[in-house]
C-alpha cells in the first residue's frame with residue numbers, strides 16, 4: 001500500500017491537448033532496403049491522463065518498438081507519422097522529463113545505494129521545475145523500501161530492485177511511465193505482489209502508465225484499457241475496456257467476471 005501521497009505536478013504550459021500521448025498513423029520500419037522490417041503499421045492511439053494502458057500481442061509484433069518510438073529512442077527516419085506527448089515531440093518531451101522509461105531488467109548503478117540510485121535523476125535534472133522534483137526519501141517510502149535506503153543493488157531482491165527503478169522513474173514527476181515488461185524477469189509470487197504494489201504507487205501519483213506485457217491476467221488486473229496487437233507488422237486490432245473498480249485486490253483474480261474478461265482478451269488475441 002502507498003505510504004506516501006504525491007501531490008500532483010502543475011500541468012505543463014503546453015498541455016492544451018486533452019490527450020497526454022497521441023500517435024497518428026504511425027508506421028515504424030527498422031533497417032533499410034532489403035533488410036527493412038516493418039515492425040508497426042497504421043497505429044492511431046490516444047492515451048489520457050491518469051490512464052493505465054496495457055499493450056499485449058504475440059512475440060515480435062512490435063510492442064517494444066512502439067514504446068521506444070513514444071520515448072524517442074529509435075534512430076532518426078525510423079518512425080513515420082506523428083507522435084506527441086503533452087503536445088511535444090518525443091525528443092522535446094524527453095528533455096522536459098515528461099515521461100520515464102522502466103525496462104524489464106532494472107538498470108541500477110551497482111555502486112550506489114538504493115537511495116543514491118533514486119536520487120540520480122535529480123543530479124542531472126533538466127526541464128522539471130524544483131516543485132516538480134520529488135524527494136528520493138519520500139519515493140523510497142512510497143515503494144515500501146524506506147528500510148533499504150542504504151543497501152546496494154546487489155543486496156536487494158529482483159522485486160526490490162525493480163521497485164527502486166520505479167521510484168527513480170518517478171523522481172522527476174513524469175506525466176507518463178513507459179514500462180516494457182517490467183515484471184517479466186520476476187518469479188510469479190513476486191510478480192503477483194508487484195501488481196498490487198504498482199497499482200498503489202500509480203494511485204498515489206498522477207502519472208499515466210503504458211505497460212507492455214505478455215500476461216493476459218496481468219493486463220486485465222492492471223489496466224483501464226488493453227490494446228491488442230496483430231502479429232508483425234503490428235497493428236492495433238482490438239481494444240478492451242476493463243472497468244473493474246479500484247482499488248483492485250488479488251480477490252479480483254478469483255472472480256468469474258475477471259476470468260470472462262481474460263477469456264475475451266484471449267479471443268481478441270487469437271483473432272488478431
Ligand SMILES: Nc1ncnc2c1ncn2[C@@H]1O[C@H](COP(=O)(O)OP(=O)(O)OP(=O)(O)O)[C@@H](O)[C@H]1O
Nearest residue numbers: 030031037039058059060061062063064065066232
Ligand atoms: N533494431 C532493430 N533492427 C531491426 N529489426 C528490429 C530491431 N528491433 C526490433 N526489430 C524487429 O522488429 C520486430 C518487432 O520487435 P519488437 O521487439 O518491437 O517486438 P515485441 O512485440 O516487443 O517482441 P517481444 O514480445 O518478443 O519482446 C521484430 O521482428 C524484431 O526482430
